[in-house]
Amino acid sequence: MQTRYARQIAIPGWGEQGQNTLSKSTVVVVGAGGLGFPVLSYLTAAGVGRIVLFEYDTVNETNLNRQLLYTMNAIGQPKVQKAIHRLTEMNPHGQMIPVPEPFSDNNAGRYLPDADLIIDCADNYETRLAIARAAHRYRKTMVHGAVAGFLGTVGTFNSGYGPCFQCVYHEKTDVSPPPVFGAMAGIVGSIQATEAIKILINYGNIVYNQILTIDMETGQFERVMISKREPCPVCS
Amino acid sequence: MTIYFKGGGLLKEYLKPDVDAYTRKVETTQGKTIREIMEQINLKPSLVSMAILSGKVIPMSYMPSEGDIITLRPPVQGG
Numbered sequence: 001m002q003t004r005y006a007r008q009i010a011i012p013g014w015g016e017q018g019q020n021t022l023s024k025s026t027v028v029v030v031g032a033g034g035l036g037f038p039v040l041s042y043l044t045a046a047g048v049g050r051i052v053l054f055e056y057d058t059v060n061e062t063n064l065n066r067q068l069l070y071t072m073n074a075i076g077q078p079k080v081q082k083a084i085h086r087l088t089e090m091n092p093h094g095q096m097i098p099v100p101e102p103f104s105d106n107n108a109g110r111y112l113p114d115a116d117l118i119i120d121c122a123d124n125y126e127t128r129l130a131i132a133r134a135a136h137r138y139r140k141t142m143v144h145g146a147v148a149g150f151l152g153t154v155g156t157f158n159s160g161y162g163p164c165f166q167c168v169y170h171e172k173t174d175v176s177p178p179p180v181f182g183a184m185a186g187i188v189g190s191i192q193a194t195e196a197i198k199i200l201i202n203y204g205n206i207v208y209n210q211i212l213t214i215d216m217e218t219g220q221f222e223r224v225m226i227s228k229r230e231p232c233p234v235c236s
Numbered sequence: 237m238t239i240y241f242k243g244g245g246l247l248k249e250y251l252k253p254d255v256d257a258y259t260r261k262v263e264t265t266q267g268k269t270i271r272e273i274m275e276q277i278n279l280k281p282s283l284v285s286m287a288i289l290s291g292k293v294i295p296m297s298y299m300p301s302e303g304d305i306i307t308l309r310p311p312v313q314g315g
Contacts, residue, residue, distance in 0.1 A: 035315045123315035148312040151245045173285045178314030225292040
């Protein structure tokens with residue numbers, strides 16, 4: 001099995017130890033859509049031992065420009081089922097736990113206490129707030145991602161030790177439905193997956209207290225500092 | 237005083253940039269907040285989820301100084 005991961009084990013600082021750590025890790029992923037596709041694919045391929053996937057939606061045709069876990073044949077079918085089937089084909093060695101429910105304060109406690117981190121691949125403010133509240137309650141790192149048009153954002157919130165999602169995003173300002181295309185979701189989700197792996201194997205600089213703003217219209221990536229908001233309804 | 241708002245994505249259409257493709261020059265008075273200056277130029281605050289100055293996220297209650305270049309980010313909430 002280690003042959004499968006030989007190319008990443010060869011990365012200095014990753015090694016067999018890092019790979020073993022990944023194989024024993026549990027990650028909660030909320031959403032198997034545009035961001036979920038690259039996040040789930042890369043974590044599965046990298047050998048994360050256990051992935052708990054919250055996803056309650058069914059596949060529709062408007063998903064297919066970016067949610068590459070699904071094909072035309074999947075339209076009308078539960079995303080979580082199709083996603084886990086595809087991911088298991090990709091790597092049968094991990095454990096995939098489907099949760100066909102919206103992520104909420106009521107079910108967060110079922111899996112989050114035993115998880116190593118939670119990845120936000122949601123598509124709405126309310127779910128992201130629920131993720132932030134749960135991450136704070138169970139002291140888990142939240143890897144947030146979001147995309148709209150040619151803009152993207154990635155943020156790693158170290159719950160209990162710094163600003164949280166709501167410190168940065170005070171109010172709901174959704175544009176419904178948010179405009180999204182595949183390559184942008186791929187960029188943001190890939191960065192989320194990379195940050196998640198770094199956290200799991202304790203590699204490199206985990207950049208807390210900052211968010212990465214991405215503007216692919218101009219080709220600019222910028223790290224901006226964030227600070228705790230006092231009082232914050234989530235983390236104060 | 238003169239400040240500058242920069243914005244991309246969906247915000248460009250509402251910002252009406254006049255310095256370059258992304259930047260709008262605004263003449264305003266000191267003591268106004270970002271939110272108030274946006275209202276002055278008919279830019280709805282609900283179109284903006286974040287304001288950034290010198291590499292830091294700043295609150296909409298921040299009062300700019302002469303020459304400030306403030307990046308406004310539209311809502312980025314898709315997934």
